[in-house]
Amino acid sequence: MAASETSTGSNIPGQAEPAGAKRRPAAGPWVTAFRKLVRDKAAMAALLLFILIVIGCSFAPYYAANIAHTDPFTSYDGTVIVEGQELSVLEESTEGLGLGTTPIGPTWNLHGYFLGADDQGRDVMARMLYGGLNSLWIASASTVLCLILAGLLGVIAGFFGGAVDAVLARILDVIWAFPIFLLAISLSIVLINSSIEIGPIVIRAGSLWLPIFIIGIVYVPYIARPIRGQVLSLKNSEFVLAAVGLGVPAHRILWKDILPNVATTLIVFVPLMMALNMVTESALSFLSIGVQPPDASWGTIIQDGQTLLYSRPMVALAPGIAIAVTVLTLNVFGDGVRDALDPRSKLRIGGD
């Protein structure tokens, strides 16, 4: 390891530099962390795979329209030509008593029904890509929402302390005590046929914002608490006490001294929370209270595939694998980010 890369301590004012030596500017903590992250092969491989998944899902509309030539949101009952053979998408059994209808299985041909059809005759591959888009969108939007809210609450509670801290801490306790699925199911029943209006914000029953808000809010205490703890310890650190002693205004201390230090913790949370939120979104969608049909998410596709588990296991298996791989990449990458930014952290996020 090159000494220059870690020699932030050598840049001490007043210390004489050897004659003729070219002065290299010391790398800042962000650059150092970034370099450390880049050197983490597992994290980089996970990031690459995650980016590939995101790019793949972004091609959903193109894939459906130009490659598979299918509308993955409309029930289809006709036939499809696979390797010159005309096959019925929903095949009625002709053997024995002729009971049951089985959707077409995987053709392993990207031009149609690569992963087979679901019970509505829709292309599972195309739905998988669209579903991935929705799952990723909900996971990222809820993560951003969660981090903003948690950061705000954690910093305010930790910095101002006293009554503000007491009130906010109790609110977080209440949210923490509320089982996420109970909250989600209650909201879903209330919104079953109507929309919710909070001032200028209107959320319709089938809106993707509903799972985003539910997931975003429910996980706030998981992040707000450690942030609050960190702010409490920062508030008593020497450089903050010095700033206070120098008469620096509170908002400036908050902005210049506290927030930059908290930011690293928040960044560490991003991939880990995304992974957790993705699993939660899938669970909610599986319970019919997340993404609403005919829209897809990996959770809804698993639910569609549940009734076909015996005859067409691929419908449930494919999105299950997709969730597992994506969550794995996010977790491995998240670990890398944590090691790079906050190597001493014992931070772990647990699912509920």
Next chain:
Amino acid sequence: MKKTSWLGISAGALCLTAAALIATPAAQAQDHRGGTMRLVAVGAGGTIDPQINYTLQYWQLYQGLYDGLLNFKKGVGEEGFKVVPDLAEDMPQVADDGKTLIFKLRKGIKFSNGQDVTVKDVVASFQRIFKVSSPTAGGFYAGIVGADKCLKEAATCTLEGGVVGDEAANTVTIHLTQPDAEIYYKLAVPHAVILPADSPAKDVGTDPLPGTGAYMVESYDPNKQLKIVRNPHFKEWSKDAQPDGYPDVVVMDFGLTDEAEVTAVANGQADWAFDQPPADRLAEIGTKYKDQVHVTPLTAMWYAPMNVNIPPFNNEKARQAVSYALDRNALVKRFGGKVLAQPVCQILPPGFPGHEPYCPYTKNPGGGKYNGPDMAMAKKLMEESGQKGQPVTVISEDSAVSKSVGTYIQSVLNELGFKAELKPISSNIQFTYIQNTNNKVQISVTQWYQDYPAASDFLNILFGCDSFHEGSDSSINIAGFCDKEIDAKMKEALKVAVTDQKKADDMWKEIDKAVTDKAAAATLFTPKHVDFVSKRLGNFQFNPQFYFMVYQAWVQ
């Protein structure tokens, strides 16, 4: 098998064969008597109280447990729709232009607790229908004199002047406010069974009540098992109404998934699954176990009621557009294929009194046959209706088939230009949810299975003005359809049926067409019933009223 036991040990091999061939049916039946029949179900059917429970699951089992004055014949096919005397000696003596029915009670029949069945029990049982607020108290029995008072004040119900017992003559007289052509059917369903007079005037929940049938409930735990054993006081009095059964014990285990039920029956661990097999096991049981599968048409329908009182389906053309656009063949596929369902457009199911094939919502209509959807006509009607772009929420159950049907309907609605959403709701609450007008349900997916074989049970019950109650969970006219002219015709047909059933059936034919034309509901298909039985189960018989006759099958 012990067919040799009655032949004697001296009989030779030849005699044995010959004797086996000519063995009498009675002797054969005796050989099959005994054993334990194991039934499985996803869940229990709720209260065990026969005057309250309104599920097929228990109505099917009540057949060997309880008796009414009348009963449906324990026969197959059309025979099963016949009403026969049960605890009554004969069909009632009718007087006062059909307003008075006099039943003479059979003697010597005992309840499973050893008590004799008396006139007092009959009178008390009719009062109990109202005291326990039976779900059909208002629908089926409101025509009994004194019922109006009982419906208002259930606790003090006496049905004074309505159900009168004469202990000396051993008769019970039922007085009606007006003649009712369907009263025999109403007296033959489980809500009108006869229970001991001292039965509690409240829902007994899990404590079984003594009955008069060939069997009795020994124990009932809704989380685990229902156990039925032979009634020690039973002596067969009518093969048609209450025949003796084959198995000694019948148990129904709860808590399996429908997949597990199929596996249990396939492996011989259970003899019959109450629930319909899941879609992805149908092909397997239809091929690998085809000798153990029985498929029987039902007098029922899957339909999509459209709320005629709120947009967009307060517009008749929008409703008709939906009816033209729905591809019933596609829906049949989702139900399990054409062996398991028949596409239909009209309200009355095939084979039902008053049914005449009629299907206006198809390509090349005429002849009553369904020839596929007419999308061009649907889109034209949609344009004329001016309802394009309207938001619509389809409410289905969260079961696999209902959700699949709902998803398909949503897809078709979007194709027509609506902005459709699908909301699957738990099967436990969906049926009451879609009935309540406060929920503003626009279109839903539901089913209707006959209570008894009369056209009015579909047309009058589902589309009559009297069945529509705003703001109530019990408003079975889900579409909220109330056409004064059609309603008057229905009332007329009900009156005519008292004296001339054939003429009434002709009237119902016209009413069926009129209601179908108004498209208050899109009828989707007539389902068939799949019974998957174990290898050892024999003598499977299907009664059109109460389905598989559990006690008439044998397991040894």
